[in-house]
Structure formats: structure tokens, C-alpha cells
Amino acid sequence: MELFIQQLTNGLAIGSIYALIALGYTMVYGVMKLINFAHGDLFSIGAYLGLTFLISFGLVDKVGAPVAILIIMLMVMGLVGLIGILLERVAYRPLRKADRLAAVVSALGASIFFSNSLMLIYGAKFRVYPHNLLPKSYITILELHIPVVRILLLLVSFILMACLYLFVQKTKTGTAIRAAAIDQGAARLMGINVNKIISIVFFIGPALGGAAGIMVGLYYGQVNFLMGWLYGLKAFIAAVIGGIGNIPGAMLGGLILGVIESLGAAYISFAWKDAIAFFVLIVILIVRPTGILGERVAEKV
Amino acid sequence: MLIEILFVIILFLSPLFLNAYWIDVLNNIGIYAILALSLNIILGHTGLFHMGHAAFYAIGAYTTAILNTMYHIPILWLMPVSGLLAGIFGYLVARPIIHLRGDYLLIVTIGIVEIVRIALVNNIFGLTGGSNGIFGISRPSLGGLVIRKPQQFFYYIWIFLGISVYLFYRLENSRFGRALNYIKEDELAAEGSGINVSKYKLLAFVLGAIWAGFVGNIYASKMTIISPESFSFWESVILFVIVILGGAGSIRGVILGSFLIIGLPELFRQFASARMLIFGAAMVVMMIFRPQGLVPPRSRTYSLEVLIGKE
Numbered sequence: 001m002e003l004f005i006q007q008l009t010n011g012l013a014i015g016s017i018y019a020l021i022a023l024g025y026t027m028v029y030g031v032m033k034l035i036n037f038a039h040g041d042l043f044s045i046g047a048y049l050g051l052t053f054l055i056s057f058g059l060v061d062k063v064g065a066p067v068a069i070l071i072i073m074l075m076v077m078g079l080v081g082l083i084g085i086l087l088e089r090v091a092y093r094p095l096r097k098a099d100r101l102a103a104v105v106s107a108l109g110a111s112i113f114f115s116n117s118l119m120l121i122y123g124a125k126f127r128v129y130p131h132n133l134l135p136k137s138y139i140t141i142l143e144l145h146i147p148v149v150r151i152l153l154l155l156v157s158f159i160l161m162a163c164l165y166l167f168v169q170k171t172k173t174g175t176a177i178r179a180a181a182i183d184q185g186a187a188r189l190m191g192i193n194v195n196k197i198i199s200i201v202f203f204i205g206p207a208l209g210g211a212a213g214i215m216v217g218l219y220y221g222q223v224n225f226l227m228g229w230l231y232g233l234k235a236f237i238a239a240v241i242g243g244i245g246n247i248p249g250a251m252l253g254g255l256i257l258g259v260i261e262s263l264g265a266a267y268i269s270f271a272w273k274d275a276i277a278f279f280v281l282i283v284i285l286i287v288r289p290t291g292i293l294g295e296r297v298a299e300k301v
Numbered sequence: 302m303l304i305e306i307l308f309v310i311i312l313f314l315s316p317l318f319l320n321a322y323w324i325d326v327l328n329n330i331g332i333y334a335i336l337a338l339s340l341n342i343i344l345g346h347t348g349l350f351h352m353g354h355a356a357f358y359a360i361g362a363y364t365t366a367i368l369n370t371m372y373h374i375p376i377l378w379l380m381p382v383s384g385l386l387a388g389i390f391g392y393l394v395a396r397p398i399i400h401l402r403g404d405y406l407l408i409v410t411i412g413i414v415e416i417v418r419i420a421l422v423n424n425i426f427g428l429t430g431g432s433n434g435i436f437g438i439s440r441p442s443l444g445g446l447v448i449r450k451p452q453q454f455f456y457y458i459w460i461f462l463g464i465s466v467y468l469f470y471r472l473e474n475s476r477f478g479r480a481l482n483y484i485k486e487d488e489l490a491a492e493g494s495g496i497n498v499s500k501y502k503l504l505a506f507v508l509g510a511i512w513a514g515f516v517g518n519i520y521a522s523k524m525t526i527i528s529p530e531s532f533s534f535w536e537s538v539i540l541f542v543i544v545i546l547g548g549a550g551s552i553r554g555v556i557l558g559s560f561l562i563i564g565l566p567e568l569f570r571q572f573a574s575a576r577m578l579i580f581g582a583a584m585v586v587m588m589i590f591r592p593q594g595l596v597p598p599r600s601r602t603y604s605l606e607v608l609i610g611k612e
């Protein structure tokens with residue numbers, strides 16, 4: 001039971017990170033029908049930028065760890081978001097009318113470019129995050145010790161996701177995003193500036209990915225220039241499990257994937273951990289070809 | 302046509318003036334070109350988003366390696382066996398997923414290649430040697446001549462490539478090839494015209510898998526040592542990029558794509574650690590300037606005389 005609860009909470013924590021990254025995939029896919037393979041590397045960039053800010057400004061000594069982390073996280077989100085907008089301008093916008101696979105290859109190229117720039121700037125080795133920033137204490141519920149960090153992680157992810165959900169559902173811009181996702185042409189006729197919407201989406205998605213990057217750095221204590229690839233792939237799986245293009249689906253898919261993976265690693269086999277995620281994906285897609293919350297798309301004749 | 306003939310002549314004379322290193326680069330290009338041609342059937346002609354081709358390649362290579370090191374069966378005899386097993390594997394994995402739409406198929410095929418790699422790393426059935434892989438695979442021997450040197454492998458690989466090009470060219474212009482193209486352009490219309498879409502899609506998958514299995518056999522005997530890292534998701538991505546960048550559905554394009562994707566990083570070696578950075582940027586730039594691929598396939602043309610049977 002102890003093991004089960006520990007793995008469950010751990011899975012939820014990882015899953016909420018997957019969910020944050022998955023939101024970037026799913027929003028971009030929703031509006032542009034493009035799999036942004038460079039998204040995982042934007043996540044890595046967030047992790048590395050967070051590391052640089054944490055060690056270079058001395059902010060932690062001035063305002064204390066919690067405030068400093070908050071400020072740095074906002075800075076990282078802004079910067080990674082800007083890189084996202086730039087990425088769309090340079091690598092995707094010229095290909096909007098081209099064959100869809102051309103944009104996929106462009107995305108793969110951008111991914112190689114980003115991960116190798118990180119390697120050139122920061123080196124190929126693992127880099128260690130400052131490890132004395134987060135509380136090391138445990139919360140004891142019914143004789144179970146759950147690390148506070150884990151709960152904080154879940155909390156922050158949920159706040160970010162709730163903000164996004166409210167933004168997309170309640171604001172005018174959010175409505176425009178949903179409209180552009182359903183039908184770009186019609187949205188344009190209704191006076192929505194679709195280019196602007198795409199830029200906004202390419203700001204929000206990478207910003208959330210960047211936040212996830214800094215959270216992974218703080219939670220695991222180390223970052224690597226290639227880590228974006230695996231996290232990106234997992235998050236992509238999460239988005240597909242939930243139904244790609246669907247925002248609540250990405251959140252749900254992330255949590256499901258995190259929990260299954262964590263439990264699978266404990267009860268089935270640690271060595272097969274990464275394969276479990278793919279296996280779940282294949283089973284879910286065979287049963288529900290458009291993911292759990294994905295809408296059934298009728299083929300147009 | 303003249304350019305192609307010139308290219309073939311220069312290529313076949315190139316071992317005379319290249320050193321062993323560059324011949325080996327050409328050998329790698331040849332191997333990737335055959336693999337990319339086999340992927341081209343699935344991705345280029347049928348339009349199925351398949352990003353897990355390294356899985357079939359791995360099955361072929363491991364079949365050869367296991368049977369050769371355990372039972373000492375000669376390499377060339379194992380080539381059909383490798384193709385067959387890769388084909389069966391391709392059939393089994395493609396069957397339940399063949400109805401998935403574009404991007405869903407893409408992620409599932411990524412899943413398959415990763416599961417295969419993890420299975421190989423975890424030494425499945427105690428046969429694959431875990432992450433160290435299998436070593437001591439013997440060389441192919443053709444009636445007493447053992448293919449060992451890079452030059453010998455050069456002719457072995459590129460002649461195989463030539464045969465593949467001929468066969469795929471014939472396939473492209475056959476009833477089967479036209480059916481695949483029809484599915485790519487409009488699946489519903491193809492179904493409506495009496496083409497059994499899922500059957501043809503499966504056939505494309507199996508054919509591509511068989512060919513990748515053959516290449517696996519060649520690769521295993523060329524390296525004499527194989528390990529799971531040679532069949533990672535990344536290899537599949539490279540093959541995918543070769544096909545799309547070269548021109549999906551075009552044999553010339555795919556071969557040119559292999560030269561660029563496998564050869565360019567070699568030329569960039571002078572930039573040392575920045576070479577992959579440049580490579581990534583080059584991919585973006587090439588796609589922006591040639592979104593349809595470097596050498597897109599020519600559209601089919603039929604002369605009226607042929608169609609009404611007066612030729």
C-alpha cells in the first residue's frame with residue numbers, strides 16, 4: 001500500500017509535467033494541424049534558462065527561494081514563449097500552405113538545431129540544479145510520508161492548467177483560439193486575425209513547456225540537453241491518448257500516462273518503463289482511434 | 302537521362318580513386334538509400350505516416366545475427382529468411398493499426414520502433430544480447446569470394462541498390478503502384494473505385510518491411526557487430542527525413558536525399574561540434590525552399606495512342 005501511494009503520487013507529479021508539455025503540442029495541433037517536434041526542445045531550453053537565472057542573478061539571496069523561483073519561472077516562460085513565436089515565424093509560417101509532412105521535417109530540423117545549440121552553450125554533460133531551494137520536508141498523512149515538493153509540483157501545474165483553461169474558455173482571445181481551431185477560413189471571415197492567434201498559441205504552448213522544464217530541473221535536480229526528446233515524446237503520447245487537439249484531453253492524458261508509467265515501473269518492470277507508455281498508447285488507439293476525449297471526425301465526402 | 306548514366310558510371314568507378322573512409326561513407330549512403338526506398342513504398346507512394354521503419358530493419362539484422370552466430374548458417378542464405386521474418390512482423394504490427402488516421406499512425410509507429418528497441422535492450426528471450434548486442438557475425442561469401450573490404454561491400458551494396466531501384470521502378474508503374482498512389486491522393490475515391498484500401502495499405506507495409514529486412518541482413522554482415530542503438534527511433538527519423546526531403550514517391554529524390562542526409566554531416570566535419578547545428582538549420586531551410594522535396598515525382602502521363610491501344 002505504501003509503495004502504491006508513493007508511486008501514485010509520484011506518477012501524478014510526473015503526469016502533471018507531461019500534461020503541461022502536452023498542452024503545447026495539443027494547442028499547436030488544434031490550430032495548425034502540425035506536430036511540433038521541436039516542442040520537447042523548447043522544454044529543455046526552459047530548463048537550462050531556469051538554471052542560468054537561478055545561479056547568475058543571486059535572486060534567491062535577495063528575496064528568498066519561493067519568490068525567486070516564481071519570478072524566474074515567469075521570466076523563463078516569457079522568454080521560451082518568445083522563442084516559440086520566433087520558431088513559428090521562421091520554420092513553420094513559410095510552410096503553412098505546403099504539404100503537411102514538409103512542416104514535420106522542418107520541425108525535426110528545428111529540434112536538432114535547438115538541442116545542439118544547448119549542447120554548444122552548456123556542454124554535453126548533465127548540469128546540476130541548485131538543490132537547496134525547495135523544502136525537503138514531508139507531509140505525513142495516515143503514516144504515509146509524501147514529499148512536499150511533489151505536492152507543490154502538482155499544485156503549480158494545476159494552477160497553470162486552470163489559468164489556461166479559463167483563458168481559453170472565458171476570454172475573447174480564447175474564443176478566437178477555439179474558433180481558429182475549428183475552421184481557420186471561417187474564423188478569418190469573422191474578423192479574427194488568424195496569424196495573431198497562431199502567434200499567441202505559439203507563445204502559450206512553449207511558455208507552459210518552459211515552465212515544465214524548470215519544474216523538472218527543480219524536481220530531479222539535473223538537466224541534460226537531450227532530455228527534451230524523451231519528455232517531448234512522452235508528452236506527445238499523452239496528448240494523443242487524451243485526443244490530440246483537445247485541451248482537457250491533454251491534461252487527462254498526461255496524468256493517466258504519468259500514473260500508469262509510475263505504477264508500471266514499480267509493479268511490472270523498471271526496465272520496460274518506457275515501453276509501457278507506448279504499449280498503453282497502442283491499446284488505447286486500437287480501442288478508441290481518436291483518443292479518450294477526441295471527437296470522432298467524420299470523413300468529408 | 303544523360304546525367305543519371307554519368308552518375309552511375311562515376312559512382313561505379315569511385316572506389317578506384319577514393320580512400321577507404323569515403324568508400325565507407327558511400328556504403329552507408331547506399332544502405333540508407335535502400336532503406337529509404339523501402340520506406341518510400343509506404344510513406345511516399347501510399348502516403349502512410351510511418352516513422353518506425355528501423356523496427357523492420359532491426360528484425361532483419363537480428364534474425365541474421367542470431368541465426369548466423371548460433372547455427373552458423375551462411376549470411377546469404379539468411380537474407381530471404383530475414384526478409385520473411387521482417388515481413389511477418391510488419392504484417393502482425395500493421396494489421397491492427399492500419400485504419401488509424403495520419404498523425405495517429407505516426408505516433409503508433411514511433412511506439413513500435415521504441416518497443417522493439419527496448420525489447421532488444423532487455424535481452425528478450427535471452428537471444429539479443431542486451432545493450433551490448435551481438436558480435437562475431439560472419440561475412441557474406443559468394444561462391445568462394447568472401448566480401449570483406451569496403452570496396453567489395455561497395456559493389457555488393459550498390460548492386461543490390463541497383464536491383465532495388467529497378468524493381469521499385471517496375472512496381473511504381475504497375476497496377477499495384479497506381480493503386481497505392483490512388484490511396485495516397487484520395488482514399489475514399491480509391492475505395493469507391495473498388496480498391497481494397499486496407500489490403501493495399503497492408504501490402505505496402507509488408508513489402509517495405511521485407512525490403513528493410515534484407516537491408517538488415519546486409520548491415521549485420523557489414524558491421525559484424527550489431528546493438529540496439531543502431532535501430533533507435535532516431536534512425537527512423539532519418540529515413541523519414543530522407544524520403545520527405547528528397548521527394549516523397551520519387552526514386553531519384555530518395556537517392557539524392559540519402560546523399561544529402563548521410564553525406565552532408567560528413568562534409569561538415571570541419572565544423573566539429575557545430576555540425577549537427579548547421580545540419581538542423583539546413584533541414585529547415587531546404588524544406589522552406591523546396592517544400593515538395595528536392596526532386597518531386599513526375600506526375601504520370603499517358604499518351605493517347607497507348608490508352609486506346611493503337612501503339
